[in-house]
Amino acid sequence: MERRTASEQREAVIDAAIQEFAAQGYRAARTAAIARRAGISQPYVYALFADKKALFLACHERVIRRLSAALVAAGEDAGSVEEGLARADRAYRELLRAQPAHLMFQLQAHAAAGDPEIRDAVRQGFIATVDAACRAIGAPLRVILDHVARGLLLGVALAVDLPAEYRPAIPEDEESPPGDARPDHALHKHRFGGSA
Secondary structure (H helix, E strand, C coil): CCCCHHHHHHHHHHHHHHHHHHHHHHHHHHHHHHHHHHHHCCCHHHHHHHCCCHHHHHHHHHHHHHHHHHHHHHHHHCCCHHHHHHHHHHHHHHHHCCCCCHHHEEEEEEEHCCCCHHHHHHHHHHHHHHHHHHHCCCCHHHHHHHHHHHHHHHHHHHHHHCCHHHHHCHHHHHHCCCHHHCHHHHHHHHCCCCCC
8 A cells, every 4th residue: 555645644634534523513523533534543643733623724724725716716717797606606516516524514613613713714714715706706795795695505504404495596406406416415425424
């Protein structure tokens, strides 16, 4: 088996930790479980990260960076603000499909915001992501916030498996394929230990 570099190990631990924090939350997640997911020893987790909070914050940075990059890429080269917003909405839904654990992690980060350091990171990440989307799409802050609010509601609706009539109206809903391709199926399998 090929040995991973320290950088590759760090990335593997973050990947594993996102999954574990998404499933268990900040308080209940255990570094021993994260180490098992990453295929390393628990002491090595602490060689890479000072403590569980430092690992959680690194996971948050990864999740927010991917979300921000997806929204910025969607907005770039759009022919209009409307097109940029529609592309950003699609990018967000595609991210939910591809990375259901990222959605659950975001919700867990909001739940952990009682901790001042986590709250500060979540607040700063939110502001930076919204500002980046404003610049890339060319839309006013209020318009971007309306789309973000709809996206957050969609995330909550998918996380708790609300019926379709309680989800925010997004035109793409009419085109969504049935079965496992829907984000809620991926989230449901993720929450209960499936391989989504």
